[in-house]
Amino acid sequence: MCGIVGLFLKNKALEPMLGEMLSKMLVTLSARGPDSAGVAIYGTSDGDNVKLTLRTRDASSVADVADELSAVLHQRVATIRSNHIVLSVARNQESSVLSWLKAHRPDLQLVSAGTNMEIYKDVGLPEHVVSEFGLAGMQGSHGIGHTRMATESAVTIDGAHPFSTGEDQCLVHNGSLSNHNAIRRNLKREGMAFSTENDSEVAAGFLTWRMSRGDSLKQSLSASLNELDGFFTFVVGTRTGFAVLRDPIACKPAIMAESDDYVAFGSEYRALSVLPAIEKSRVFEPEPATVYAWERP
Amino acid sequence: MPVYDLTVSSVREINQALHQLSPDTNQTSWQIDNPQGKHAISVGVDAPVEVRINGHVGYYCAGMNQKATILIEGNAGTGVAENMMSGMVHVMGDASQSAGATGCGGLLVIDGDASARCGISMKGIDIVVKGSIGAMSAFMAQAGNLVVFGDAGDALGDSIYEATIFVRGKVKSLGADCVEKPVTEDDRARLSELLSRAGVADEVEIADFRMYGSARELYHFHVDNIASY
Numbered sequence: 001m002c003g004i005v006g007l008f009l010k011n012k013a014l015e016p017m018l019g020e021m022l023s024k025m026l027v028t029l030s031a032r033g034p035d036s037a038g039v040a041i042y043g044t045s046d047g048d049n050v051k052l053t054l055r056t057r058d059a060s061s062v063a064d065v066a067d068e069l070s071a072v073l074h075q076r077v078a079t080i081r082s083n084h085i086v087l088s089v090a091r092n093q094e095s096s097v098l099s100w101l102k103a104h105r106p107d108l109q110l111v112s113a114g115t116n117m118e119i120y121k122d123v124g125l126p127e128h129v130v131s132e133f134g135l136a137g138m139q140g141s142h143g144i145g146h147t148r149m150a151t152e153s154a155v156t157i158d159g160a161h162p163f164s165t166g167e168d169q170c171l172v173h174n175g176s177l178s179n180h181n182a183i184r185r186n187l188k189r190e191g192m193a194f195s196t197e198n199d200s201e202v203a204a205g206f207l208t209w210r211m212s213r214g215d216s217l218k219q220s221l222s223a224s225l226n227e228l229d230g231f232f233t234f235v236v237g238t239r240t241g242f243a244v245l246r247d248p249i250a251c252k253p254a255i256m257a258e259s260d261d262y263v264a265f266g267s268e269y270r271a272l273s274v275l276p277a278i279e280k281s282r283v284f285e286p287e288p289a290t291v292y293a294w295e296r297p
Numbered sequence: 298m299p300v301y302d303l304t305v306s307s308v309r310e311i312n313q314a315l316h317q318l319s320p321d322t323n324q325t326s327w328q329i330d331n332p333q334g335k336h337a338i339s340v341g342v343d344a345p346v347e348v349r350i351n352g353h354v355g356y357y358c359a360g361m362n363q364k365a366t367i368l369i370e371g372n373a374g375t376g377v378a379e380n381m382m383s384g385m386v387h388v389m390g391d392a393s394q395s396a397g398a399t400g401c402g403g404l405l406v407i408d409g410d411a412s413a414r415c416g417i418s419m420k421g422i423d424i425v426v427k428g429s430i431g432a433m434s435a436f437m438a439q440a441g442n443l444v445v446f447g448d449a450g451d452a453l454g455d456s457i458y459e460a461t462i463f464v465r466g467k468v469k470s471l472g473a474d475c476v477e478k479p480v481t482e483d484d485r486a487r488l489s490e491l492l493s494r495a496g497v498a499d500e501v502e503i504a505d506f507r508m509y510g511s512a513r514e515l516y517h518f519h520v521d522n523i524a525s526y
Contacts, residue, residue, distance in 0.1 A: 249433070250432070253393070255393070268334060268355060269353050269355060269372065270333060270336075271334075272334070273353070283353070283391075287431075
């Protein structure tokens with residue numbers, strides 16, 4: 001069991017409220033996943049810079065770490081939220097920054113990289129996690145949240161969703177995959193790197209790999225139907241896109257709402273009930289094995 | 298009339314009040330506002346009362362219902378009216394998966410669509426869906442009638458025992474041991490009676506429905522399969 005929420009805004013006037021809406025949605029689903037929670041937020045970009053979201057082991061020393069990074073790397077610290085630091089890095093310096101981090105600060109986890117996307121995740125009840133990061137104050141065009149009930153592996157931050165395996169790409173997953181080891185091996189041969197043994201990270205990696213070969217988000221998800229074996233409801237974000245896919249027997253719950261203002265996803269309708277003017281939205285259950293995708297113009 | 302607002306009261310409070318009703322209660326009309334997708338609303342009612350729920354409900358609404366009429370002015374989540382024994386449940390929007398699952402009696406009417414596994418393992422319940430139904434509906438259905446005005450998804454009636462399925466639209470595929478059967482006068486009369494009971498007899502032509510049921514080859518011993526035993 002896990003809970004997923006997603007929100008893709010069509011009406012720009014709602015963008016200042018994205019975090020607040022997503023936060024309410026996620027807390028509503030606490031019963032589906034009290035162990036850890038995470039969100040990916042697609043906010044404003046810092047020119048063409050790449051935002052690297054890094055997680056420190058300890059929130060109390062986060063300011064010192066941020067000072068060190070900006071002094072040594074000459075990069076701007078865009079945000080500090082609890083134990084997460086967002087570094088804004090010029091594109092031509094991204095690889096040197098990443099190699100420095102790998103060599104000198106292996107204790108810092110790279111959570112995500114992207115012009116717009118930032119990912120925050122931690123263990124604990126969703127309401128604690130969202131207040132820890134101040135999710136309600138975040139702005140953006142779209143966002144995805146996940147709340148996890150750990151059933152197959154330990155309650156760790158590494159097992160928390162969303163997973164990001166490509167720039168501005170993220171995936172959350174409710175379910176379990178049975179052939180993820182084989183797919184991980186194949187993707188590693190193709191040059192992809194994975195940071196966990198988690199099945200959901202493999203799903204994210206598969207989509208990233210397909211998109212790097214020219215697939216659209218929609219095409220990559222269609223391809224996953226033939227390759228991934230198991231139970232899944234995926235909600236996927238890219239810089240401009242938002243998509244949903246359920247396995248062919250629709251094992252895991254999903255409900256969506258669409259209006260002129262937004263597209264919203266929830267594992268249960270409860271999560272959508274907190275949205276503005278939900279009673280005027282078209283509420284529907286996504287069909288099994290059908291890709292639903294939205295793209296910002 | 299007792300009116301409960303679920304932004305103020307808890308589901309448990311309402312359900313306990315409903316469970317305490319005696320069969321001859323005079324409080325026969327109940328109202329529940331702002332359900333907001335909460336689960337297990339109005340489960341286990343065992344009295345001839347009417348409960349009107351204004352809004353979308355979560356999982357298992359009206360489960361195990363006996364005698365009561367439960368009206369849902371919205372969509373219903375997973376397992377609406379599951380294991381219903383008698384009475385009536387009317388969903389005015391769509392129903393999610395496993396609507397009417399394992400129902401032993403009573404009538405479930407869904408004005409919109411029902412998703413996957415509608416009527417799974419039904420044991421005597423009658424289900425009328427005015428929209429379409431999803432894949433694997435009436436899986437292992439044992440008794441009762443499933444009537445669909447729209448279309449049916451994949452593997453309809455897989456491993457069905459003795460329930461009857463009437464579909465007006467297209468059937469994407471039939472499950473194992475489910476076959477189309479000729480509609481007899483008796484079947485037409487049964488369908489007509491059921492549609493009248495659901496209050497929708499005027500909305501459709503009986504002749505437009507095709508009927509599906511068990512080929513009875515899956516669950517009877519067949520001498521050709523002796524080697525398997």
